[in-house]
Amino acid sequence: MHMHGDSKHAVVLLSGGLDSATALAAARHEGFGCHTLTVAYGQRHAVELRAAERVSKSLGAVEHRVFELDLRSFATSALTGNIAVPKDRAPEHMSSGIPVTYVPARNTIFLALALGWAEVLGCFDIFVGVNAVDYSGCRPEFVAAFERLANLATKAGVEKRGRFCIHAPLISLSKSEIIKLGVSLGVDYSLTHSCYDPAAGGAACGRCDSCKLRREGFISAGVSDPTVYEMA
């Protein structure tokens, strides 16, 4: 156990990207001692895992863990397999069809793992950086349904010894609003990584959907973009 005194604690899902870093900052701002969880799901980029560790440390998490989950046995998506990451897509094409970067049931699986760890830690708050505005399509109804499930799934929930709360502080924010929030909370976005197809040294490609959304977010927020791009 890693509880200190009577302060409140939370599990925070952390990918190494911009959104989950902001969710962690929001949890810290609300006074939670944070236990950050990164799921390594056949990701091709160790750079993402290093980013998550950096972000966790910089925002003063209590501890950081990496959970190995080999989704490759199911998935055929670009993030876990060998399908090419699309580049230079116009925004209107990013949401067409199932994106190749989609991992089956990812949010459900990650939240289930976070719930498992929260149960072990004896805490009842989980933060997740999902939002409904980008193309991952995570809706408030999903978050509410998971919260309901969590309180039926665990002994603590069923016995009313605690009440699980799934915090999704970015759920209705645009990328630009997320960046403004993060800057106000002291997030150092230079530590985060968003690119689906980084160069060997870790520089962002600047051309995949994720890079484009991120770059446009900084421009729209009027915040200087600290990302190192492969082609400056």
Place this chain on the structure above:
Amino acid sequence: MHMHGDSKHAVVLLSGGLDSATALAAARHEGFGCHTLTVAYGQRHAVELRAAERVSKSLGAVEHRVFELDLRSFATSALTGNIAVPKDRAPEHMSSGIPVTYVPARNTIFLALALGWAEVLGCFDIFVGVNAVDYSGCRPEFVAAFERLANLATKAGVEKRGRFCIHAPLISLSKSEIIKLGVSLGVDYSLTHSCYDPAAGGAACGRCDSCKLRREGFISAGVSDPTVYEMA
């Protein structure tokens, strides 16, 4: 993809135990082509994994997969750690407190993985051998809540291209009723394994909670118990 013609398909969670073998038989009886999924969660017993494979084959599943999930990074339970399995407990003590054999958020995590695979396969039916009568405490409300979540969590569900159904055919059955059902569906229970603490050769201890529930189930069902016990 493993779909054949226009027959219907399902993912079935299979532990190697008596309950999930019966759930698989029920799915086969309803005409589903079955894709069986065993989650290897830091289980100490390879004997459970071999039992699952045997059961899957004997009941004519389309395919069987083992998903490696190392819950040891979270859990402190007897099934994943080094706490001793309790023996010779009276039934009234089996449900007292959190059993040491409890794995945090296990059903949620396993169903989330089954959902991910179902999504990849393009099927919408998931069978799980949970029941509300034993001491695992999985209630119908939980199953309904997961089904609701599944239809909000996936693109197929949200876009109404399909409607996920979580089948829990044993949810309200006693162990003895489960055994009677399985026998009527042709389950060979000698292939299944329930013991939490088997001998090196795979024989059941006969004394842990799981062995006792199983043994009493056979007696109560009036069915000859095919289990090989360590101490006959």
